[in-house]
Amino acid sequence: xxxxxxxxxxxxxxxxxxxxxxxxxxxxxxxxxxxxxxxxxxxxxxxxxxxxxxxxxxxxxxxxxxxxxxxxxxxxxxxxxxxxxxxxxxxxxxxxxxxxxxxxxxxxxxxxxxxxxxxxxxxxxxxxxxxxxxxxxxxxxxxxxxxxxxxxxxxxxxxxxxxxxxxxxxxxxxxxxxxxxxxxxxxxxxxxxxxxxxxxxxxxxxxxxxxxxxxxxxxxxx
Amino acid sequence: xxxxxxxxxxxxxxxxxxxxxxxxxxxxxxxxxxxxxxxxxxxxxxxxxxxxxxxxxxxxxxxxxxxxxxxxxxxxxxxxxxxxxxxxxxxxxxxxxxxxxxxxxxxxxxxxxxxxxxxxxxxxxxxxxxxxxxxxxxxxxxxxxxxxxxxxxxxxxxxxxxxxxxxxxxxxxxxxxxxxxxxxxxxxxxxxxxxxxxxxxxxxxxxxxxxxxxxxxxxxxxxxxxxxxxxxxxxxxxxxxxxxxxxxxxxxxxxxxxxxxxxxxxxxxxxxxxxxxxxxxxxxxxxxxxxxxxxxxxxxxxxxxxxxxxxxxxxxxxxxxxxxxxxxxxxxxxxxxxxxxxxxxxxxxxxxxxxxxxxxxxxxxxxxxxxxxxxxxxxxxxxxxxxxxxxxxxxxxxxxxxx
Ligand SMILES: Nc1ncnc2c1ncn2[C@@H]1O[C@H](COP(=O)(O)OP(=O)(O)OP(=O)(O)O)[C@@H](O)[C@H]1O
Ligand SMILES: [Mg+2]
Numbered sequence: 199x200x201x202x203x204x205x206x207x208x209x210x211x212x213x214x215x216x217x218x219x220x221x222x223x224x225x226x227x228x229x230x231x232x233x234x235x236x237x238x239x240x241x242x243x244x245x246x247x248x249x250x251x252x253x254x255x256x257x258x259x260x261x262x263x264x265x266x267x268x269x270x271x272x273x274x275x276x277x278x279x280x281x282x283x284x285x286x287x288x289x290x291x292x293x294x295x296x297x298x299x300x301x302x303x304x305x306x307x308x309x310x311x312x313x314x315x316x317x318x319x320x321x322x323x324x325x326x327x328x329x330x331x332x333x334x335x336x337x338x339x340x341x342x343x344x345x346x347x348x349x350x351x352x353x354x355x356x357x358x359x360x361x362x363x364x365x366x367x368x369x370x371x372x373x374x375x376x377x378x379x380x381x382x383x384x385x386x387x388x389x390x391x392x393x394x395x396x397x398x399x400x401x402x403x404x405x406x407x408x409x410x411x412x413x414x415x416x417x418x419x420x
Numbered sequence: 421x422x423x424x425x426x427x428x429x430x431x432x433x434x435x436x437x438x439x440x441x442x443x444x445x446x447x448x449x450x451x452x453x454x455x456x457x458x459x460x461x462x463x464x465x466x467x468x469x470x471x472x473x474x475x476x477x478x479x480x481x482x483x484x485x486x487x488x489x490x491x492x493x494x495x496x497x498x499x500x501x502x503x504x505x506x507x508x509x510x511x512x513x514x515x516x517x518x519x520x521x522x523x524x525x526x527x528x529x530x531x532x533x534x535x536x537x538x539x540x541x542x543x544x545x546x547x548x549x550x551x552x553x554x555x556x557x558x559x560x561x562x563x564x565x566x567x568x569x570x571x572x573x574x575x576x577x578x579x580x581x582x583x584x585x586x587x588x589x590x591x592x593x594x595x596x597x598x599x600x601x602x603x604x605x606x607x608x609x610x611x612x613x614x615x616x617x618x619x620x621x622x623x624x625x626x627x628x629x630x631x632x633x634x635x636x637x638x639x640x641x642x643x644x645x646x647x648x649x650x651x652x653x654x655x656x657x658x659x660x661x662x663x664x665x666x667x668x669x670x671x672x673x674x675x676x677x678x679x680x681x682x683x684x685x686x687x688x689x690x691x692x693x694x695x696x697x698x699x700x701x702x703x704x705x706x707x708x709x710x711x712x713x714x715x716x717x718x719x720x721x722x723x724x725x726x727x728x729x730x731x732x733x734x735x736x737x738x739x740x741x742x743x744x745x746x747x748x749x750x751x752x753x754x755x756x757x758x759x760x761x762x763x764x765x766x767x768x769x770x771x772x773x774x775x776x777x778x779x780x781x782x783x784x785x786x787x788x789x790x791x792x793x794x795x796x797x798x799x800x801x802x803x804x805x806x807x808x809x810x811x812x813x814x815x816x817x818x819x820x821x822x823x
Contacts, residue, residue: 252736252737276744277739287737294428295431309736313423
């Protein structure tokens, strides 16, 4: 499903070069549930961005569904992001000027679909994260945990085959965190969604099939 | 998608209101400047209704300095005209008052056939069409036929005819103005004998005005006010030598008068350069305003689109292609422009500009409106397109980090 071969990511600013990732080789099979762990600043978000096609590696290749991503054109990459990948950002990235429901509809906006169906799907996704009573709120009217769940609902609404979640339980209390984890496990087991999740919580990582550890931009064997 | 955009615009009330205000103000300025330019261009293009090339302007003044009506005699004018016509280089000579490009003008106004009308008026003798190259649309010019007529014969422009009678077919119609008050003198009886396409005394920069000629033929005897300008049509390439000879001949014919000759082409340049001063001033101010509007609009739109780099990144991350985002941002701007333009047009149409500022024809008004609407769309889309493309071309992760 996902293959990274000798991937490196270097951030270049005016004076400093930051090697965020190097020599990453990674294969994630379809239907797998993988946890990514590592200290802050070690490159976890960077890795997820690369897998989610939000950023391009400095070198190395990324393959998605058996084809190197670099060979795709913008239209095709966009379609992959839209239909195959769901992304939960570490910092949510909700549009403050849109209601919760409209925020969750966002990925569906770029699919051929009737407005009514979009509504229905977004509502269903919000019900699953327990926010059916907050459809008409604006993000600023929600708690951090609720915003996190809106971001998860948005990633789920498109029913992607791959879900990439950057610390989806980071802002939740342990009970809510467990509920979200239950949701992810559910998606993985019942719908066969491939999941890559970044977490700091060993307890959550234990629920995944396997854990990848990263230290200072490099994969650590475990 | 349209609904989605409308919702965005609606929830971003403050930014949208700011943008709308800027767009609205820009539209008004754009419209004002466009209207001014279109009116000027329209005036410049319309035919004058006469030919100024190879025509000379001859001013006739009694040298005593006394009031001319008391000392000038019809017989003098007839003799002077005959003397000029003797020259082989002279093709025609006729009296007119006021002459083309002259600064003086006569206005008349009244209620004719139930319609109020204001119009410019000039007196001319029977030979004016040959001297000025005037062509009639219908009817005829003044002639001996009019000697002793009960009603004063007049020749009117087509715009006058349409304004008063709703038709250009007015030859033979009575054009006597109604008596205004019981105490005022009854206006003279007038009858239309001919129709001109147009006559623009002030030249190319004169706005559309109704114009009427009345007869002032010295040979007819019945003349209230003697004209003081003779127009002489000369052979092409006639120069100063002929001017000198004409002058000497005129002075010999009537020593009690002084004469001054000037080619009509020269009067036209003088007149146009005088009219051009306010026009050029207006043009410079208009250009300045346009630049201000373009800069202001680009700035506001640029800022608006740049502020949304993260939103654009988010949309890209969730599957919008670069082209989708680009189109969406432009659609949103077009939506705002449409709202601003609708408001602007509603306002502009309410104000009866055409009544306040005379000389604006409805076609010119409509054309200016259409041009300024297109102009605003063009300007706004151009200002939004570049930052939108910039944002859409970023990798989503980069756009999402944008501060
Ligand atoms: N745009 C950027 N420009 C320069 N350096 C960057 C950029 N983004 C990330 N980095 C650097 O890359 C490294 C990895 O960052 P990343 O965000 O992947 O860490 P992380 O593992 O997700 O950390 P956290 O657990 O705190 O979220 C960091 O050292 C960071 O400073
Ligand atoms: Mg991170």
